[in-house]
Amino acid sequence: MIAIAKTKPEKGFEIIKKDIPKINDDEILIEVKFASICGSDVHAYVWDEWAKEEFNEFPRIIGHEIGGIVVEKGKNVKNLEIGDFVAIESHFWCNECYNCKVGNFHVCKNMKILGFGVDGGFANYLRIPYRNAIKVPNNIKKEFVPLMEPMGNAVDSVLAEDISSKNVLIVGCGPIGLMATAICKICGANKVITMDINENRLRISKIMGSDYLINPNKDNVYEKVMEITDNTGVDVILEFSGSSEGFKSAIKTIVEGGRVSLLGLYSKPFEFDFNNYFIMKNLRVYGIIGRKIYSTWFKTINLINKIDLTPIISHRIKLEDFEKGFEDILNGKAIKVLFEIS
Ligand SMILES: [Zn+2]
Numbered sequence: 526m527i528a529i530a531k532t533k534p535e536k537g538f539e540i541i542k543k544d545i546p547k548i549n550d551d552e553i554l555i556e557v558k559f560a561s562i563c564g565s566d567v568h569a570y571v572w573d574e575w576a577k578e579e580f581n582e583f584p585r586i587i588g589h590e591i592g593g594i595v596v597e598k599g600k601n602v603k604n605l606e607i608g609d610f611v612a613i614e615s616h617f618w619c620n621e622c623y624n625c626k627v628g629n630f631h632v633c634k635n636m637k638i639l640g641f642g643v644d645g646g647f648a649n650y651l652r653i654p655y656r657n658a659i660k661v662p663n664n665i666k667k668e669f670v671p672l673m674e675p676m677g678n679a680v681d682s683v684l685a686e687d688i689s690s691k692n693v694l695i696v697g698c699g700p701i702g703l704m705a706t707a708i709c710k711i712c713g714a715n716k717v718i719t720m721d722i723n724e725n726r727l728r729i730s731k732i733m734g735s736d737y738l739i740n741p742n743k744d745n746v747y748e749k750v751m752e753i754t755d756n757t758g759v760d761v762i763l764e765f766s767g768s769s770e771g772f773k774s775a776i777k778t779i780v781e782g783g784r785v786s787l788l789g790l791y792s793k794p795f796e797f798d799f800n801n802y803f804i805m806k807n808l809r810v811y812g813i814i815g816r817k818i819y820s821t822w823f824k825t826i827n828l829i830n831k832i833d834l835t836p837i838i839s840h841r842i843k844l845e846d847f848e849k850g851f852e853d854i855l856n857g858k859a860i861k862v863l864f865e866i867s
């Protein structure tokens with residue numbers, strides 16, 4: 526089979542040839558049909574400081590947003606049949622640590638992540654523990670299946686608390702912000718405001734259901750949000766940008782007693798006025814990481830057919846053309862890059 530791999534500790538990936546993986550009794554073999562590029566894969570591609578910490582072995586096959594067909598199963602595998610189409614929970618939990626014992630599998634202390642700590646799925650075949658496979662109902666469009674993993678992040682960000690009738694500011698219109706926009710609308714949010722410096726992403730956020738668009742390079746964020754919310758401020762901020770400037774300008778617009786979900790990762794620590802913007806405002810703040818095992822997956826399965834994810838997919842390419850996909854994400858032309866693998 527062929528696969529996209531990090532072959533040495535430097536920028537870029539290579540296509541490698543490898544034998545089809547052998548499975549153990551608790552694993553399944555998946556023939557990968559669709560896969561998509563995550564922002565974290567881009568960090569691995571450019572080989573930044575964060576990525577250097579994540580890789581322990583070369584070559585390492587990357588990729589963790591995956592959809593494919595079960596083609597082989599170990600003898601201990603339950604509830605999955607050959608031919609089932611599955612999505613993948615990319616976080617491998619240990620089942621033994623304190624966090625796993627109390628049911629917080631998504632923050633397992635011994636977490637391994639597909640495509641970083643273990644070989645991933647930008648390949649023709651992928652072996653995984655069967656408990657990491659999520660059987661997908663037939664009525665879900667197969668090309669959307671790899672997007673269910675990041676959609677789970679959007680689901681947890683939006684639904685950390687009730688969203689119905691709330692005014693929401695979404696900061697950062699990458700794939701997760703765009704999915705969150707649609708989830709807010711179908712879950713009954715009132716006014717949804719999206720914010721990004723990229724006009725194309727803002728345009729797509731409107732297609733996904735955003736009611737108001739803010740470009741902080743052109744608009745005064747505070748004044749515009751106050752105008753939209755009749756001088757009240759937003760009830761909820763969903764932060765996906767990972768930009769400290771984006772976060773700081775957004776947080777000034779939240780109403781007292783509001784709620785914030787933080788998912789975007791910041792490139793470095795920054796100073797922030799906690800007194801005035803968190804404590805005095807009586808905010809509730811959620812750090813969002815991974816997907817709750819398996820409750821987020823059930824929510825995602827129930828929500829995905831109420832949303833059209835097509836506008837988010839900007840590129841459909843073959844594994845061999847990966848460089849185009851990564852470069853177009855880096856230069857801001859791409860939103861979600863989908864690999865069609867046969
Ligand atoms: Zn990811």
Ligand SMILES: [Zn+2]
Nearest residue numbers: 619622625633
């Ligand atoms: Zn654990």
